Amino acid sequence: MDVGLKRELEQKVYAGERLSREDGEALYASDDLAWLGRLAHHVRTEKNGDRVMFNVNRHLNLTNVCSASCAYCSFQRKPGEKDAYTMRVEQAVAKALEMKDEQLTELHIVNGLHPTLPWRYYPRVLKELKQALPNVKLKAFTATEVQWFEKISGLTADAILDELMEAGLESLTGGGAEIFDWEVRQHIVDHACHWEDWSRIHRLAHSKGLRTPSTMLYGHIEEPRHRVDHVLRLRELQDETGGFTVFIPLRYQHDFHDSADGKIRNRIQAQTKMASPAESLKTFAVSRLMLDNFDHIKCFWVMHGLSLAQLSLNFGVDDLDGSVVEYKITHDADSYGTPNTMHRDDLLHLIWDAGFTPVERDTRYQVVKEYGAPVSMAERRSEPQQVWA
Numbered sequence: 067m068d069v070g071l072k073r074e075l076e077q078k079v080y081a082g083e084r085l086s087r088e089d090g091e092a093l094y095a096s097d098d099l100a101w102l103g104r105l106a107h108h109v110r111t112e113k114n115g116d117r118v119m120f121n122v123n124r125h126l127n128l129t130n131v132c133s134a135s136c137a138y139c140s141f142q143r144k145p146g147e148k149d150a151y152t153m154r155v156e157q158a159v160a161k162a163l164e165m166k167d168e169q170l171t172e173l174h175i176v177n178g179l180h181p182t183l184p185w186r187y188y189p190r191v192l193k194e195l196k197q198a199l200p201n202v203k204l205k206a207f208t209a210t211e212v213q214w215f216e217k218i219s220g221l222t223a224d225a226i227l228d229e230l231m232e233a234g235l236e237s238l239t240g241g242g243a244e245i246f247d248w249e250v251r252q253h254i255v256d257h258a259c260h261w262e263d264w265s266r267i268h269r270l271a272h273s274k275g276l277r278t279p280s281t282m283l284y285g286h287i288e289e290p291r292h293r294v295d296h297v298l299r300l301r302e303l304q305d306e307t308g309g310f311t312v313f314i315p316l317r318y319q320h321d322f323h324d325s326a327d328g329k330i331r332n333r334i335q336a337q338t339k340m341a342s343p344a345e346s347l348k349t350f351a352v353s354r355l356m357l358d359n360f361d362h363i364k365c366f367w368v369m370h371g372l373s374l375a376q377l378s379l380n381f382g383v384d385d386l387d388g389s390v391v392e393y394k395i396t397h398d399a400d401s402y403g404t405p406n407t408m409h410r411d412d413l414l415h416l417i418w419d420a421g422f423t424p425v426e427r428d429t430r431y432q433v434v435k436e437y438g439a440p441v442s443m444a445e446r447r448s449e450p451q452q453v454w455a
């Protein structure tokens with residue numbers, strides 16, 4: 067990158083000035099990873115000090131049966147396929163109850179767009195889950211699912227959100243965003259929820275007092291300019307509503323899964339590579355720099371591995387998800403040996419070993435518990451270090 071442009075971008079960042087689309091594209095064009103990390107770490111430290119937030123949650127996928135066939139998706143199954151499943155309400159409750167002793171604070175629920183399950187099933191599941199685990203916050207459904215509920219119920223998103231909130235919904239999930247730019251989206255997404263509906267539903271949720279996360283699926287057929295466009299749309303919506311809690315860049319995964327039928331479902335696999343760790347760190351850093359009105363950037367460690375999750379804390383990330391006991395959507399596509407189970411203690415040590423201070427939060431990013439600061443690097447070096455997967 068031209069030295070003059072580099073200085074100019076640095077000055078903007080240190081002065082707290084908003085970065086433009088051109089700035090974002092220039093940052094992606096830089097191969098100076100250490101420099102990007104330094105800038106993003108400055109912003110992250112200004113906003114969050116050395117704190118790293120996490121929550122103790124469980125991911126629950128009620129059904130993998132889906133009417134859509136998104137090109138990258140290895141999770142969905144068609145009705146009648148051998149490993150297609152749909153949980154009865156009681157099964158979902160029983161699964162959630164298995165975690166009762168984990169001091170769980172959140173259930174994260176996302177599902178396929180089931181062709182025949184009736185709309186009434188969804189508020190019923192939430193109601194029963196809330197009854198079984200009254201202290202657990204329910205973060206459920208993507209905007210894509212809410213739009214699907216409109217289709218199967220004939221109700222408006224407004225009425226749907228009211229009913230789901232009445233049943234115990236605390237937050238939508240951030241999924242279904244993928245890449246908003248139609249140039250890319252038309253090749254990877256196979257349902258009817260695009261930017262117009264995704265933003266309409268999150269805007270509506272924010273107007274009802276819900277706070278929601280947001281995501282981006284990167285590292286497939288998109289180019290850096292599409293990532294910049296994606297975060298700029300979110301930044302604009304955040305200016306309008308202030309309702310987003312966090313931004314989560316999700317790393318696109320190849321489908322190496324040895325599934326029951328041995329099928330590879332990812333249809334763009336032959337034309338794609340996955341993002342390298344360096345590309346992921348760059349994506350965290352540029353996202354942190356562009357999203358000046360977002361408090362938090364999250365690394366979903368299941369998709370990155372634990373070592374990269376630790377490194378990401380120096381590249382703009384201040385939030386780790388989470389204490390996951392079971393996560394199907396990634397693990398149907400992942401053979402990298404990333405554990406799918408971590409508990410509160412594992413996560414605390416992961417954060418301390420990376421040199422940061424852990425803070426347990428709830429779904430709305432309220433502090434549940436502050437933990438002690440890490441010991442110094444010199445002290446840590448004198449002890450045997452945990453080797454993270």
Ligand code: SF4
Nearest residue numbers: 132134135136139142
């Ligand atoms: S990404 Fe979601 S909507 Fe698309 S096929 Fe997979 S489960 Fe269905």
